[in-house]
Amino acid sequence: MNKYKRIVIANHGGVDVLNTVEEAIPEPKSGQVRVKVLAAGIGYADIMAQHGGYPLAPKIPFTPGYDFVGIVDYVSSDAVGVEKGQYVAALNPEFGCYSEYVCVPPELLLPVPEELDPAEVVSLILNYLTAHCILHKKGQLKNGETVLIHAAAGGVGTALLQLGGLLELKMYGTASVTKHPTVREYGGIPIDYKNQDFLEYIRNEVPDGVDAAFDPIGGLNLRRSYKAVKKGGRVISYGFAGDSFGGMKQMAIGVLQMAALNFWPDGKRVTLCATPGEVKKDNAWYRETLTELISMLAARQINPVIGARVPLMEVKRAHQMLEQGNVAGKVVLVCEP
Template sequence: MKYTRIIVTRYGGPEVITVAEQECPAPMPGQVRVKVLAVGVSLPDVLAREGVHPETPRVPYTPGWDLVGIVDQVGKGVSGFELGQTVAAMPISGCYAQYVCLPQRKFIPVPAGLDPAEAVAVVLNYITAYQMLDRSAKVKPGQRVLIHGASGGVGTAFLQLGRLAGVEMYGTCSTQAAEVVKELGATPIDYRNSDFVQEIRHLTGDGVDAV
């Protein structure tokens, strides 16, 4: 069976993207093959294509940071996944293809009924926000956090996760986005018309625990 995938042949702009038709890979032992339903298009994808991201693959490579798809085949020794099941993965590259084979540990189930395009929009932003909140900052309930770019994709993900974690949050944003940031549980700080350092000191008295 043939399948199509995108290949970046050299680093650069959109002109370096090519389309290739090849034999579809079969899953090796321990691997799951998925039929790709949706992939993300993110800033890391663009930076990798340009060759400037810290985790840029060597060319030639297939781009695509994250995906949502349905299980199409499973390799020997795979358990916990069923044919037709919707799953998500974030392998950092390789997702711009009709079919993708990855080790089963790379996949997580996606709740039934979610739109694949909406589900894949969650993967990179929320994993990034979770890692900052839990692994890097290691904040505890009641601690204070300042989030820069609080109205962006990762910023809003951080606000939602931070609210669940019981964190006191302050977020830099534009005046237009202030209401959204407030609704998500943070105190908005207008980065264009105020000094956020002075504003944080004024609001908290002694600063924040993490930025």
């Protein structure tokens, strides 16, 4: 019997809850395609899920991971639109990508040019889809506007800097001092959030406020981001991580906070961007946007920042990197070909 390995979280806690399970290679259900994974992405949602702080994660036990790149290994008889041997990329809104094989419906799979690096392609999927959604679908940013980007040296942050640069935005980005060169490299003006008050800094630099702010943290940070935005501006929230690992309470407070801020009569709007949900409800947007991003990568209009490439079996080390904030950009899990 042919076997494969995947990472399973059976309990919540530190990195030791990330366990490797070996079992029979999965058989695709009706209408599904099986893909041999070459690379899977790690996002902060996975870190929160490991600690029990991501309410959208499946019930334990589960395999984390929203995005992957690989080769189609098996196509069920009633699955259409893909072929065995095809190089593909996908966001799986149901999680499950920390695995050597994944079974998904074909409408999630997008073709990838063979010359592209799997690690670079997987860095596009969740991060750049989120950044694109924030800038265009939710924020409707216009050329030359001014924005505040929190966690600007992270996976989504560097994607926002690169896509924002194409719009010629003036971009301020919070980041720790060691990551300021990354923020500057992609056109941002860094703010040392540990030693500088970002709200005071923005008020000194842009007295009327920025046109938009992008916030993955929530809580007090979201409230202060709101204050940094000019009248009639917008705040896009794309997470409620807080100062630890999120949680249902943090998310509930965040949703109520957004509603309260939108009630305030100053013309500002706070909007939520939850990319997996967008993929579920708007497949056409997902396919069109990811196709566009893959084409931009092929043309070298964008260059994903890869903080580390880590073998799948060393997932604990990869999660530690993100938890400790030691890397800029995306951490990618690499499977043996």
